Amino acid sequence: MPRPKILVVDDDPDLLRAMRLRLRANNYDVSTASDGYAAIASAQKEHPALIILDLGLPVGDGFVVLDRLQNSDSLSSIPVIVLSARDPQMNEERALKAGASAFLQKPADNDELLNVIQVNLRPGELAQRTAWPS
Amino acid sequence: MDPQTTQVLLIEDNLGDADLVRLRLVESKFPVNVNCVSRLSDGLASLTKETPSVVLLDLNLPDSRGAETFRRLMEHAPNVPVVVLTGQDDEALAIKAVHHGVQDYLLKDSLSSKHLERAIRYAVERQGLLRALEMSQKQQLEFKNQFLSHVSHELRTPLTCIHQYVTLLVDGLAGPVTPEQIDHLKTVLKSVNQLHAMIRDLLEATRAESGKMGIEPRCISLAELIHQAVAMLRPTAQAKRVGLEIGIDQRLPLVHADADRTLEVLINLLDNAIKFTPAEGSVMVKACLVEPDKDSVYVSVTDTGRGIHPEAKALIFERLYQDPDSVDNNRSGLGLGLFICREIVRLHGGRIWVTSEPGHGSTFSFTVPIYSLVKLLRAVVVYEERMRPAFVLVRVDLAPVVNSARGNWKETWQRCLEILERCVYLDKDLVLPPMGTSGTSETFFVVASTDLEGAKIMTKRIGEQLERRKDVKSEYTLKISTVAINFPQPSDVATLEDQVQSLADHVTQAILASLEQKPWRTTNEKNGNSIKSNKFNQRKFN
Numbered sequence: 001m002p003r004p005k006i007l008v009v010d011d012d013p014d015l016l017r018a019m020r021l022r023l024r025a026n027n028y029d030v031s032t033a034s035d036g037y038a039a040i041a042s043a044q045k046e047h048p049a050l051i052i053l054d055l056g057l058p059v060g061d062g063f064v065v066l067d068r069l070q071n072s073d074s075l076s077s078i079p080v081i082v083l084s085a086r087d088p089q090m091n092e093e094r095a096l097k098a099g100a101s102a103f104l105q106k107p108a109d110n111d112e113l114l115n116v117i118q119v120n121l122r123p124g125e126l127a128q129r130t131a132w133p134s
Numbered sequence: 135m136d137p138q139t140t141q142v143l144l145i146e147d148n149l150g151d152a153d154l155v156r157l158r159l160v161e162s163k164f165p166v167n168v169n170c171v172s173r174l175s176d177g178l179a180s181l182t183k184e185t186p187s188v189v190l191l192d193l194n195l196p197d198s199r200g201a202e203t204f205r206r207l208m209e210h211a212p213n214v215p216v217v218v219l220t221g222q223d224d225e226a227l228a229i230k231a232v233h234h235g236v237q238d239y240l241l242k243d244s245l246s247s248k249h250l251e252r253a254i255r256y257a258v259e260r261q262g263l264l265r266a267l268e269m270s271q272k273q274q275l276e277f278k279n280q281f282l283s284h285v286s287h288e289l290r291t292p293l294t295c296i297h298q299y300v301t302l303l304v305d306g307l308a309g310p311v312t313p314e315q316i317d318h319l320k321t322v323l324k325s326v327n328q329l330h331a332m333i334r335d336l337l338e339a340t341r342a343e344s345g346k347m348g349i350e351p352r353c354i355s356l357a358e359l360i361h362q363a364v365a366m367l368r369p370t371a372q373a374k375r376v377g378l379e380i381g382i383d384q385r386l387p388l389v390h391a392d393a394d395r396t397l398e399v400l401i402n403l404l405d406n407a408i409k410f411t412p413a414e415g416s417v418m419v420k421a422c423l424v425e426p427d428k429d430s431v432y433v434s435v436t437d438t439g440r441g442i443h444p445e446a447k448a449l450i451f452e453r454l455y456q457d458p459d460s461v462d463n464n465r466s467g468l469g470l471g472l473f474i475c476r477e478i479v480r481l482h483g484g485r486i487w488v489t490s491e492p493g494h495g496s497t498f499s500f501t502v503p504i505y506s507l508v509k510l511l512r513a514v515v516v517y518e519e520r521m522r523p524a525f526v527l528v529r530v531d532l533a534p535v536v537n538s539a540r541g542n543w544k545e546t547w548q549r550c551l552e553i554l555e556r557c558v559y560l561d562k563d564l565v566l567p568p569m570g571t572s573g574t575s576e577t578f579f580v581v582a583s584t585d586l587e588g589a590k591i592m593t594k595r596i597g598e599q600l601e602r603r604k605d606v607k608s609e610y611t612l613k614i615s616t617v618a619i620n621f622p623q624p625s626d627v628a629t630l631e632d633q634v635q636s637l638a639d640h641v642t643q644a645i646l647a648s649l650e651q652k653p654w655r656t657t658n659e660k661n662g663n664s665i666k667s668n669k670f671n672q673r674k675f676n
Contacts, residue, residue: 089341
């Protein structure tokens with residue numbers, strides 16, 4: 001079974017290196033990008049199964065990237081997890097509105113991150129719709 | 135209008151006195167324009183339209199007397215300099231006036247034009263200085279808060295890197311590590327966790343101070359929260375060989391509180407108690423009702439530590455306060471924990487305090503408001519001392535179409551609640567606080583003072599308004615149902631209070647019956663919960 005590919009976008013090369021190791025150890029393929037422009041280019045070329053996105057990025061910040069992804073027919077279905085040091089109170093709702101699937105604040109718990117990745121990689125399961133009495 | 139002209143608003147009901155003041159002002163030869171009114175209400179109305187340079191205020195007016203007069207005026211126009219002009223030579227009243235912010239207190243019978251002119255000029259100057267000082271303090275506070283918010287963000291970036299690499303090493307992802315090395319790395323990780331907690335507290339305290347901390351109260355069980363907090367701190371207590379006990383009154387009613395925030399208070403108090411209790415000591419958390427208070431649940435955390443000095447008691451909840459005796463403790467934190475606790479308790483309308491005897495431990499207590507349906511209903515179901523004639527229970531269900539991790543449902547429910555509140559008449563309908571901990575699906579109840587026919591208009595409006603929200607329309611199924619509350623028409627014997635109580639019982643029954651008909655949570659909720667970004671899970675990461 002092919003390993004799902006995750007694109008990690010962050011402008012801190014040290015963090016990218018650590019994330020690569022961590023995700024590979026958990027059976028994911030990893031590609032990285034360190035600015036907004038490279039993130040879009042990489043997403044178009046590699047069609048990752050999921051994107052982990054920082055917000056503060058050079059050459060188009062995280063919100064610009066989210067906007068580009070949402071407006072692209074081929075990329076809008078890729079789930080995006082925002083992983084940022086920014087205050088969730090100011091950024092979480094905005095990121096989710098812009099199309100992100102989840103918002104985690106740095107430093108995030110590894111188990112929690114892996115869990116969110118797993119949930120978002122599963123094809124949308126239909127929730128049991130509850131039939132209400134009319 | 136000449137900007138050099140001093141605009142005076144004279145509030146004086148005695149025409150003779152008013153003329154005298156006018157005369158004194160004209161004599162003084164400084165350009166002045168006097169607008170005279172004889173009632174306080176007219177003065178307040180005039181202040182709403184335009185701001186004079188100064189208000190000259192008589193205290194005994196047809197519609198207000200004494201201290202009440204300046205109190206009302208200052209409340210209405212806090213930024214306008216006020217000089218009291220009165221016949222009452224009352225030093226105590228004068229001091230009281232000055233404490234309220236009145237600039238000067240002059241007696242009518244000893245008034246010279248020079249004296250009055252000076253008083254006005256200085257009053258204007260002093261008020262100006264005061265305003266400038268207030269502004270600069272406000273700016274400084276804002277600047278400081280912005281700075282702290284920025285700092286906490288900047289600190290997180292390197293901390294993330296340290297955390298990532300240490301966990302890589304601990305998990306053996308960068309090659310084999312000896313047990314001894316793992317032990318060292320875990321010590322590093324512990325410090326990283328502490329640093330993380332401090333950064334979070336810094337941001338929380340900043341929010342509390344700038345009034346940006348919000349709470350989202352629901353109808354919840356306090357006992358559950360206490361068990362949760364104790365379970366989280368059990369390992370810490372065990373490591374220190376400190377006993378951790380719970381004493382909860384079995385008849386404890388549900389409370390109206392923000393679960394996450396209240397848990398934060400409990401964790402903070404328990405953490406402190408364990409920290410300051412020596413080995414073999416014990417920490418006890420209790421929750422009970424205290425007669426005759428019918429509005430609150432009392433929670434207390436008691437330790438057998440060394441206690442708190444009486445002088446420290448007053449300061450302990452202040453921002454940045456550090457117990458001077460705890461300097462030997464190298465894990466003393468920033469001194470923000472209790473400040474944050476106090477702000478959270480205050481936001482809930484509760485109190486927090488400490489009792490202690492040095493050498494014999496301390497007890498930290500706080501109150502949490504009880505969820506009282508009767509009290510909530512009382513405000514809307516009674517009109518002109520009679521019960522309204524008919525009531526309907528409206529149930530609004532939102533269940534996710536697809537069970538994905540998408541979206542921040544907590545935020546969504548809060549927005550939905552606000553929408554519901556805009557869809558009802560707040561004087562006769564009641565949106566009940568949501569129940570239990572929030573999940574991926576949500577059920578709201580509204581008690582509407584109307585019949586089923588009237589409720590149709592409301593449910594239509596609710597449906598339209600909720601579906602206007604893009605995320606609700608695309609990701610949730612909306613179901614609205616109504617049921618009449620069969621409430622026996624009031625007999626002449628029952629008091630109004632009894633009737634409200636009886637209605638509350640009927641509403642409770644209707645809600646329970648409604649919930650029994652169909653489970654109000656879908657079975658998939660567990661998935662949603664497990665991925666939710668809970669800040670208390672983030673507290674200790676490994």
